[in-house]
Amino acid sequence: MLNIGIIGAGRIGKVHAESITYHVKEAQVAAIADPYMNEATTGWAKSLGIPNIYTDYKDILKDSSIDAVLICSSTDTHADIAIEAIKANKHVFCEKPISQDLSKIKAVMDVLAGSNVKFQVGFNRRFDHNFEAVRNAVSEGKIGDVHIVKVTSRDPDAPPIEYVKVSGGMFLDMTIHDFDMVRYLTSSDVVEVYANGTALVNPAIKDAGDIDTAIITMKLSNGALAVIDNSRKADYGYDQRAEVFGSKGQVAVTNDSGSTAVISTASGVTGEKPLYFFLERYMASFSKEVSLFVQAIINDTEVPVNINDGLQPVLIAKAAKKSLDENRPVLLKEIVM
Amino acid sequence: MLNIGIIGAGRIGKVHAESITYHVKEAQVAAIADPYMNEATTGWAKSLGIPNIYTDYKDILKDSSIDAVLICSSTDTHADIAIEAIKANKHVFCEKPISQDLSKIKAVMDVLAGSNVKFQVGFNRRFDHNFEAVRNAVSEGKIGDVHIVKVTSRDPDAPPIEYVKVSGGMFLDMTIHDFDMVRYLTSSDVVEVYANGTALVNPAIKDAGDIDTAIITMKLSNGALAVIDNSRKADYGYDQRAEVFGSKGQVAVTNDSGSTAVISTASGVTGEKPLYFFLERYMASFSKEVSLFVQAIINDTEVPVNINDGLQPVLIAKAAKKSLDENRPVLLKEIVM
Amino acid sequence: MLNIGIIGAGRIGKVHAESITYHVKEAQVAAIADPYMNEATTGWAKSLGIPNIYTDYKDILKDSSIDAVLICSSTDTHADIAIEAIKANKHVFCEKPISQDLSKIKAVMDVLAGSNVKFQVGFNRRFDHNFEAVRNAVSEGKIGDVHIVKVTSRDPDAPPIEYVKVSGGMFLDMTIHDFDMVRYLTSSDVVEVYANGTALVNPAIKDAGDIDTAIITMKLSNGALAVIDNSRKADYGYDQRAEVFGSKGQVAVTNDSGSTAVISTASGVTGEKPLYFFLERYMASFSKEVSLFVQAIINDTEVPVNINDGLQPVLIAKAAKKSLDENRPVLLKEIVM
Amino acid sequence: MLNIGIIGAGRIGKVHAESITYHVKEAQVAAIADPYMNEATTGWAKSLGIPNIYTDYKDILKDSSIDAVLICSSTDTHADIAIEAIKANKHVFCEKPISQDLSKIKAVMDVLAGSNVKFQVGFNRRFDHNFEAVRNAVSEGKIGDVHIVKVTSRDPDAPPIEYVKVSGGMFLDMTIHDFDMVRYLTSSDVVEVYANGTALVNPAIKDAGDIDTAIITMKLSNGALAVIDNSRKADYGYDQRAEVFGSKGQVAVTNDSGSTAVISTASGVTGEKPLYFFLERYMASFSKEVSLFVQAIINDTEVPVNINDGLQPVLIAKAAKKSLDENRPVLLKEIVM
Incomplete structure (x- = not known):
């Protein structure tokens, strides 16, 4: 059972949390973090049975029981968090785009090159x-x-x-x-x-x-x-x-x-x-992309959307x-x- | 060039006259008859270049230059006219139904059995x-x-x-x-x-x-x-x-x-x-059924809709x-x- | 949280167990029974987190924590089990047909008439x-x-x-x-x-x-x-x-x-x-019918497919x-x- | 009854000749010209009842009974023939493109400006x-x-x-x-x-x-x-x-x-x-464009595809x-x- 931490509890973070809970049998959401975590979101997270609810994503990165993170925060934070996560040896699923700043994508690529983590980009429409x-x-x-x-x-x-x-x-x-x-x-x-x-x-x-x-x-x-x-x-x-x-x-x-x-x-x-x-049209694709990310980790195979596909x-x-x-x-x- | 007489200048008689004139190259409308022939219909017939315009269909049957007739009169007259036409040795294309009275259809079949004329029934939808x-x-x-x-x-x-x-x-x-x-x-x-x-x-x-x-x-x-x-x-x-x-x-x-x-x-x-x-949907089928009737006469082959198909x-x-x-x-x- | 017992762990019993687990938030599968319960089925049931696994459906009926049963056994047993379940004061969702024997359907109707239980029949295509x-x-x-x-x-x-x-x-x-x-x-x-x-x-x-x-x-x-x-x-x-x-x-x-x-x-x-x-075409309908059954119980409203709809x-x-x-x-x- | 001369008896010239004969009631093909006029084409023209068959299009332009011409010759000749036809006071329907040479189109426009003839370009797909x-x-x-x-x-x-x-x-x-x-x-x-x-x-x-x-x-x-x-x-x-x-x-x-x-x-x-x-897909459009050209002449109205639409x-x-x-x-x- 893969332990997943979700960074960002906005719309897409919630979609992924529910997908994993209901549709991805080999994984569970072990933690979720959002700087704007409020009562409603906490209630929603508890109803899904998510045990750890944080305001700081660093709490997720520190948790050694977490195998992988989904970066669902605002676009401008994707690259920096990705780099931290790779350094913390977490597999990374990063929402698109990795960054609007090419130098930041390059920085992620550089850190990734020296690591063993899986890195997948969230181009969900490929799974429609x-x-x-x-x-x-x-x-x-x-x-x-x-x-x-x-x-x-x-x-x-x-x-x-x-x-x-x-x-x-x-x-x-x-x-x-x-x-x-x-x-x-x-x-x-x-x-x-x-x-x-x-x-x-x-x-x-x-x-x-x-x-x-x-x-x-x-x-x-x-x-x-x-x-x-x-x-x-x-x-x-x-x-x-x-x-x-x-x-x-x-x-x-x-x-x-x-x-x-x-x-x-x-x-x-x-x-x-x-x-x-997109929530109506592509809902099944969100489950499928995360499910394939989880399988790539479990089976140590290539992710279906790699960092070059993100670049x-x-x-x-x-x-x-x-x-x-x-x-x-x-x-x-x-x-x- | 086959000479055709059209018996009945109502809606379907007019459709056939125009089809033959514009679309059936091996035939021409040599005569048309209708008991209610009026000025408008006469004008229309002339504009098509139909040379003989009658009120009595018997004038068509008498004309030895006519090879075939299309019976487009009211349903209750189909069978009697068909019998007369067969006896006058004209090939017959008869609108559907031949008759609502089975004994009349039988009478047509009896007369037809002893003749050499082609007899086709107007089930045009077969040619859609x-x-x-x-x-x-x-x-x-x-x-x-x-x-x-x-x-x-x-x-x-x-x-x-x-x-x-x-x-x-x-x-x-x-x-x-x-x-x-x-x-x-x-x-x-x-x-x-x-x-x-x-x-x-x-x-x-x-x-x-x-x-x-x-x-x-x-x-x-x-x-x-x-x-x-x-x-x-x-x-x-x-x-x-x-x-x-x-x-x-x-x-x-x-x-x-x-x-x-x-x-x-x-x-x-x-x-x-x-x-x-039906005039919009099946217009092309009206040309096609008459064209095939004409070809069956010219080539002495089977008509595509015979009297049993009418019965x-x-x-x-x-x-x-x-x-x-x-x-x-x-x-x-x-x-x- | 409604506790549901599933009677019959064949194909459709399994479909319902998975639907409830993954898609029906207000209910959980508290027990499942099948006379042919084997290792594979037990393993599957455990993977869904079903706490009680029986060979005798009577164990479900005896359990006072069970609110409702889904009768997914062979057709010839539907009516008898339904009668027992109603008498045990369980709400009943019964697969179609209730019985091929009209007298048995009548017997169910008679018992139902004197009870307060909800009774829904499994015509799932209504929810397609x-x-x-x-x-x-x-x-x-x-x-x-x-x-x-x-x-x-x-x-x-x-x-x-x-x-x-x-x-x-x-x-x-x-x-x-x-x-x-x-x-x-x-x-x-x-x-x-x-x-x-x-x-x-x-x-x-x-x-x-x-x-x-x-x-x-x-x-x-x-x-x-x-x-x-x-x-x-x-x-x-x-x-x-x-x-x-x-x-x-x-x-x-x-x-x-x-x-x-x-x-x-x-x-x-x-x-x-x-x-x-049907498993491909109607999968979503299986979740929906059970979800509506659960809601009818919770809200004490009419079931969407009643016993007359079964008859x-x-x-x-x-x-x-x-x-x-x-x-x-x-x-x-x-x-x- | 408008008298039309067709210049060019290739594929599209034949299409127009048949369209006019069978579908355009207000016009008739009075002449056709083609430098490569042969026995087959002559036979075809006679079967349509075209009275005058020429090898030189100038014979058409000389004929004062001709009201309009359809220019269906090779593209490089369109403009020159169009100019001659306009000068001969014939209405002109010109196949597309008027010319691949912009100066030639300009020359046609100049001649046309001083005339009273109708000039339509053969963009038939507009009539699909x-x-x-x-x-x-x-x-x-x-x-x-x-x-x-x-x-x-x-x-x-x-x-x-x-x-x-x-x-x-x-x-x-x-x-x-x-x-x-x-x-x-x-x-x-x-x-x-x-x-x-x-x-x-x-x-x-x-x-x-x-x-x-x-x-x-x-x-x-x-x-x-x-x-x-x-x-x-x-x-x-x-x-x-x-x-x-x-x-x-x-x-x-x-x-x-x-x-x-x-x-x-x-x-x-x-x-x-x-x-x-195109002959299968657009056949009806060929009749329609010529029919509208004929009506524009008869009613002295604007043609539906003018020379600017050609340019x-x-x-x-x-x-x-x-x-x-x-x-x-x-x-x-x-x-x-």
Whole structure:
């Protein structure tokens, strides 16, 4: 039974705590820490049977019975805590992105290089049933050589402006998942990026120096082309689709919805909207990624999303931002760590 | 160039005249007759370039340059005109049903037996692209042996009560196409029928002695089971679907619509309703059935819908009506011609 | 925290034990009993943290700390155990069917009438997301008055002949869920049944006195018509669909599959088969039905599937069997308890 | 009755001649000219009842009874013939592109400016039922303000290398339709283009100096972003889709196929491939565009695709080629006529 400590009891920390408790048989949540730990969160943690509840994550790192930590704190703290955890010889599952600061990712990589700990990054969408089906079809050769990759990713609503201001920009905050998806679906790296972006959803987003609508094209190392289209607000809900087209055909996935019900009336033939947002659409993927992290530790095998998988999307996001700023295609190798 | 005379210039007579003129290269409409021929219809016929326009269909039968006739007059006149036409040595395409009176169908069969004319019945739905695809999948063995056949057939709106009163009842007027479809899709005959029927759409239909909603089950000569569900009024339009299930799988077809457009908004994910009614859904089938009739004449081959194919659905309809009246399954052989 | 005892540690008993442990927060499995309790099952039960493991269910009934029992034993024992449990003042969740013997169901009803215990029957499909969506659309009036109900229910493979021989026949074993579905979707009772059935999947099923393919039509108390089509073996997997058609339109649900992936190649445009069988398709419904049972106990409210809901499908199945034997429509009131 | 002369009796000239004969009631083909007129083509023309068959198109222009001409000759001759036709006071329907040479388009525009003739360009896809549905949804405001436009356009197979060499390049030969589609669907102009392109289908295409796979992004004058993805070879057939996403939702269209048949077997749930190529998919659009041209002449109204609509896609294609060559975004105003 693996003992896990969760650092950060916000939304995603809670999702992981519940996933481990109910769905990951080989592990248990032995501790949780959050500087803003309050009565409600303490009550929730106790109801899950979590024995140790802290305000300081260092209490988790000090506990020698803890095998692994999940870093679910705010993004700016990920890298520093990761380094401490590695040094404390804890296996690390780190939420995405590792950092918005490339030098900090490099620092984590350096510490990791000299250690024996497992380090997994939280790109949960890789464990979604639909995207796994695309990846499998591609890797099994069902569509031949990859020529074109298309990812559509649109949120149901724009975040608050206060959040936008500190998010690091749409590419690092939202598109980063889609950059990872392009790599995951094709098992190929991104070489060059060109980004078109604008603020059409909310002018306040523009005032905050960010965009809410984008089309980003990429050249991949296998010679294929890729495109992502993003919007911060799709009125019909969370739109998460992908297509990979190749020499023998295409594989495509569309959205999940609450049921297959179709109502036909004088007004038309109407199905349900997509599941509302990531907690609804991707809940099973959160269990699966942590379960695979636990198995990689138990079996001493490779984690499914390693630190380079954490680095690459940040590089792509940086290149996309530079492309947007300079209105020209940007090579990934122009981004200096 | 085959010369065709059209008897009856109502809706379906006009459809056939236009189909032949625009789509059937080996034939031309040489004459049209209708007792209610008026200025508008005459103008329409002239615009198509039809040289001979009559009020009496006998003028068509007398014309030795006419090779074939299409009988598009009212149902009660089909059989008598067909007999006259066969005797005049014209090939006959007869709209469905040949007659609601079995003795009249028998009379046509008797006259036909001693002749060399081709006789085709107007079950146009056999030439619809969707139902042809089902038939082909079945006959090519893609679903193995047939076990279950399901036909859904619902009109967009109930006919006027005055029409209901003279229609011969829903089974002979509407379901007759579906009875034919069961035979067509399976290449098998119906042995026994059980019908449930009621008037839920419009109580006036009940007062007129008819039904507007029905589920009819059948045992087929190949051992399979079949079911038809009917309604005189589907608020979303003309619902025309079929499924055949067998030992290796299933083939199913759904409705056609005006476009593939799907609009996703806060209200849902909405596609178009089915094409409104039979003129929209089945227009291409009208050209195709007449074209194949013309080719059967030119090449002296079998017509695709022969007089037995015209008889059987009438027998099934009679059995269904008897089943409804007596609330018991009725064997087709109970129906005496 | 409600203490639940599970009687029967076969497949469905295990499903419920895991559901309660992982998904039902207000309850825990306090005991499990099975006459064939072995090392493997004991190990499994311990891994779930079930404290009491018995071979005799009477040990559960004797335990005053147990609030409710789930009867998951073989069908022929359901009623007797249910009566004992009610007398022991335990709330009862009883798997379907309560009994194949109407007098036994009546005996349960009699004992229940004088008690204060909750009694729920295990028609889990009522808690499937798709069928709930149909029921909701109907009850919210989105399709107007119900005219036609269609249920398709086909298993991925026929059970072993040895099972067929003791199953009570397809109607009581398999179609019973579909009879319940007709009632659930329409909130209406069945008045009359006509059944067509045959053995097309496997002749040994016929030799065993049973059928494997059926179409059953029904008249409902609200005046609507219903039809179920069944097969014991659909080569493409578990086919579980329903449609309800009414005065304002139709609501229809189709199958769930493992992903939305569609692969387009030179061979066609191919999606996944339906989820394989009931454990895959209906897993979430097993948690939900027990969770609602627990809530009904805690809140002292009506259970969602009461004993009459358990009785009616057995009556319909008996009527269907009589209809098949006598080849005539059978009124439910002909079936004497 | 409008008299039409067709210049060029190749594939598209024949399509138009048959469309007019069978589907355009207000017009007739009075003459056809082709320098390679042979016995087969002459026979075909006579079978359609075309009275005048020439080898020299000037014979058509000289004929004062001819009201309008359809220019269906090779692309390099379009502009010169168009100028002659305008000077001969014939209304002109010109196949796309008007010219690959911007100065020639300008010359046509200059001559046209001083005339009273109607001039329509053959962007037939505007008259496809699916794309019309998208345009209508957008223009009716159903999806709000346009944010993102996506066009997928893939041919079923690459053209012969000999054709590739003289085609003017994929952007001018194939993508030109998609550039027009972006303008048509949004009623907006293209301001800037960035093109990624490569040869993945056939290395000989690269050797011929062309590409076969591309993703092109655009900024539109209304502030929206657009993307086109192209391939010269989709193994599953002609892939022609579009999506427009906006502030209130999305409208999307997918491919047409030969039937709605879906076959479910142990191998999966398989529908038909898209209709094979443009003659299958777009046949109805060819009739419709000519019919609307004829009506614009008869009613003296605006043509639905004017000479600016012919010019703009050529400008976009030139900009895309420049972008590909220079690997940078190119403003349309950089392209000098």
